Amino acid sequence: MGTLDWRIRPSPPLSGQCQVPGDKSISHRALLFLALSQQGGRVTGLLESEDCLRTLAALRRLGASIDQLGPGDYQLAGWPDQGLVSPDEPLDMGNSGTGMRLLTGVLAGAGISATLSGDASLCRRPMGRVVNPLRMMGAAISADEGKPPLNIGAHPGLHGIDYVLPVASAQVKSALMLAGLFAEGETRLTEPGPSRDHSERMLNGLGAQVDVVSGRLVVQPGRPRGGDVAVPGDLSSAAFALAAAAARPGAQLRVEAVGVNPTRYGILRLLERMGARLQIENRREIGGEPVADINVEGAVLKAIRVGAEDVVLAVDEIPALLIAAAQAEGRTEIHGATELRVKESDRLAAMAEGLERLGLAVTTREDGLSVVGGRIQPAVVRSWGDHRIAMSLAMLAASAEAGEGVVIEDVANVATSFPEFPAHCRALGMNLEQSG
Numbered sequence: 001m002g003t004l005d006w007r008i009r010p011s012p013p014l015s016g017q018c019q020v021p022g023d024k025s026i027s028h029r030a031l032l033f034l035a036l037s038q039q040g041g042r043v044t045g046l047l048e049s050e051d052c053l054r055t056l057a058a059l060r061r062l063g064a065s066i067d068q069l070g071p072g073d074y075q076l077a078g079w080p081d082q083g084l085v086s087p088d089e090p091l092d093m094g095n096s097g098t099g100m101r102l103l104t105g106v107l108a109g110a111g112i113s114a115t116l117s118g119d120a121s122l123c124r125r126p127m128g129r130v131v132n133p134l135r136m137m138g139a140a141i142s143a144d145e146g147k148p149p150l151n152i153g154a155h156p157g158l159h160g161i162d163y164v165l166p167v168a169s170a171q172v173k174s175a176l177m178l179a180g181l182f183a184e185g186e187t188r189l190t191e192p193g194p195s196r197d198h199s200e201r202m203l204n205g206l207g208a209q210v211d212v213v214s215g216r217l218v219v220q221p222g223r224p225r226g227g228d229v230a231v232p233g234d235l236s237s238a239a240f241a242l243a244a245a246a247a248r249p250g251a252q253l254r255v256e257a258v259g260v261n262p263t264r265y266g267i268l269r270l271l272e273r274m275g276a277r278l279q280i281e282n283r284r285e286i287g288g289e290p291v292a293d294i295n296v297e298g299a300v301l302k303a304i305r306v307g308a309e310d311v312v313l314a315v316d317e318i319p320a321l322l323i324a325a326a327q328a329e330g331r332t333e334i335h336g337a338t339e340l341r342v343k344e345s346d347r348l349a350a351m352a353e354g355l356e357r358l359g360l361a362v363t364t365r366e367d368g369l370s371v372v373g374g375r376i377q378p379a380v381v382r383s384w385g386d387h388r389i390a391m392s393l394a395m396l397a398a399s400a401e402a403g404e405g406v407v408i409e410d411v412a413n414v415a416t417s418f419p420e421f422p423a424h425c426r427a428l429g430m431n432l433e434q435s436g
């Protein structure tokens with residue numbers, strides 16, 4: 001059976017106004033946090049992508065009551081009186097690292113026996129980073145070589161720990177916070193760098209007690225009360241068009257109602273450092289998260305050096321940044337990005353291959369890569385089964401020189417985060433055909 005592919009023909013600079021679907025990180029959290037809350041609540045603007053629907057299906061299998069009221073609109077009843085139930089079959093988390101790691105925190109916290117599995121990509125990803133500290137809290141979890149499937153067992157109760165995370169990771173931090181809600185005593189967490197703080201914001205908004213005390217996150221035990229959550233647009237999904245428009249003179253783009261949480265907006269700062277003409281306006285709050293409208297006017301950008309301190313604030317947007325780097329003047333260098341090697345694919349290797357096939361000069365290192373901006377040539381490129389690689393290469397492909405265009409192979413994984421991406425591209429003037 002063939003794969004789902006895209007052909008992108010040379011296209012004019014992006015032009016138009018759009019919104020992007022709900023934030024993936026916030027959508028997973030809304031489902032999980034409301035399912036474990038005392039009274040439940042309603043979530044609107046939920047991202048109905050494969051990853052989030054896996055989390056929703058897993059929660060239903062565990063006995064959570066979730067009713068759909070409309071598109072992206074769900075009512076959750078909260079923690080059932082009898083508690084969640086142990087499923088007799090493994091829970092398939094698909095491609096979702098966030099779903100698997102956060103749900104592990106909830107199940108380990110509540111002492112519910114379950115097996116969590118996933119697709120081939122998820123089964124290659126490191127889980128020791130959540131399993132080890134959860135075991136220190138008293139959880140019973142086994143995982144062969146620290147990889148899924150994870151077998152979570154019943155236990156007599158968890159206790160809070162004082163833990164320094166070895167990597168800045170919002171998934172690890174959130175899994176431990178969630179387990180900490182069920183533990184005896186405080187859970188104190190220290191991160192080596194800032195990671196997205198959606199869990200802290202939403203848990204506090206729903207009535208849990210999570211504070212930052214002298215640089216440490218302190219979680220008090222006790223399940224949140226509940227409440228309603230509105231999910232803003234996903235900056236990670238907007239990043240592809242923003243980077244593509246910023247790097248191409250003649251482009252004019254406006255993205256409305258997109259999340260601009262400072263622990264997520266590193267991509268905007270990096271594009272600005274390259275000389276991008278960005279205007280962030282109409283700042284407001286949706287569901288405790290900062291939101292804004294972003295205008296971009298295309299320009300000739302210049303290369304920059306990106307360090308580890310930049311990567312933590314743009315960990316999913318480095319492939320999108322490379323859309324701009326590939327068209328900028330000079331050599332852009334990315335350092336401190338080893339975490340990209342353990343995402344849905346090895347994103348450094350995948351982007352290096354794609355950029356080279358598109359005719360660019362690339363050098364790779366263990367912790368990053370460099371690319372010299374230049375002309376984009378027609379080619380056949382692979383997504384490595386990774387949504388962010390597929391979408392980044394597609395945006396870059398639109399700037400290719402005249403010819404047959406660029407084929408991006410194996411793009412089905414885009415449905416995990418941005419199912420409407422082909423329509424979004426066409427609406428902004430891109431010539432994208434899907435086949436297979």
Ligand SMILES: O=C(O)C1=C[C@@H](OP(=O)(O)O)[C@@H](O)[C@H](O)C1
Nearest residue numbers: 025098168169170171172315316
């Ligand atoms: O907490 C989250 O929702 C996420 C955290 C990040 O992963 P890490 O925690 O592994 O850095 C990010 O890459 C992922 O897409 C979503």
Ligand SMILES: C=C(OP(=O)(O)O)C(=O)O
Nearest residue numbers: 095096097098099316343
């Ligand atoms: C890394 C990602 O997601 P996850 O870890 O949830 O699979 C991503 O969406 O880029």
